[in-house]
Amino acid sequence: MTTTETPVDNGVNVEALLGVRAALAGTPEIAQFKWRATSSWVNGTHSRSDVETFYGFGGEQQHHRRFSYDLDHPLQFAAQDNGVTPVEYVLVALGGCLTAGVAAVAQQRSIQLRSVRATIAADMDLHGILGADPDVRNGFSGVRVSYQVDADATAEEIRALVAQSQKRSAVYDILTNPTSVTVEVS
């Protein structure tokens, strides 16, 4: 832990986030968010997703620009590898969510971070998506995330930091608990 003479700065505006939380008490509707993406087929297993707008804080919002992402399958699947696979994007999401949480919680606990790095690994049995065995699920059989954190804190404080990030992580929750998804043709 740093002393009060050396302000901790992990680049997270915790005051703003706590301000949002305080504002929720009087206006709970500002917490209702809608996140959006579009997916456009290019060719084969190659598609492009755009993310630009979302709804929240009581109104329509947008990112400062449109973000576009290519998804494909690798050459080893007789595809063109124009981008990583959808399941790898899930791992990107999980790591980014937990890492942002580590930074936010560290700021709130006055722990100065120096570096945070995680490896994310997921097991998958292709018998599922290939329809070769009805007893094998399509998704991951398990996911492991391993953090290496260099910070002005004890090993115990670092473990507690990562545990708190996990507790509040949206993507960790999305993976570990079921979510209702409807798919329709319009």
Place this chain on the structure above:
Amino acid sequence: MTTTETPVDNGVNVEALLGVRAALAGTPEIAQFKWRATSSWVNGTHSRSDVETFYGFGGEQQHHRRFSYDLDHPLQFAAQDNGVTPVEYVLVALGGCLTAGVAAVAQQRSIQLRSVRATIAADMDLHGILGADPDVRNGFSGVRVSYQVDADATAEEIRALVAQSQKRSAVYDILTNPTSVTVEVS
């Protein structure tokens, strides 16, 4: 449906995929995959994820290059918007997985696609991740995917195409069913 004089080409090598499935019968271990990503903290809620290698087909594999993705929170969260949020990456993954599936199933069913486009929308109550209400989950309260498909097929065939993609989708399964995720500090 096209006639046999006009070969359907959606850019998917279905023969190769069916070849993989056939090969699984004799060597089921080639279907055991490990997907990987790393997450490195940059500053604040900004992190970068790299995806380069994976394990499958009985050995170490790699994409033809390293793919890097920035994740951040928007300006509206007092962050820098260097990339979309982790939860938006989940929507990117879901759309890409279902769209690739539509193309693959269309190829297998000899349906020529002209365009495939989906909008993906997810509801989320920020009371969860902000720790403002213990009864609100951190993740999505629900996700809706809506497809517009222009193809050489009837409306019924198109609905069946999307339904089959959903049935075999890894990311749809990951969202709708629980997955074990362990998070540790090494």
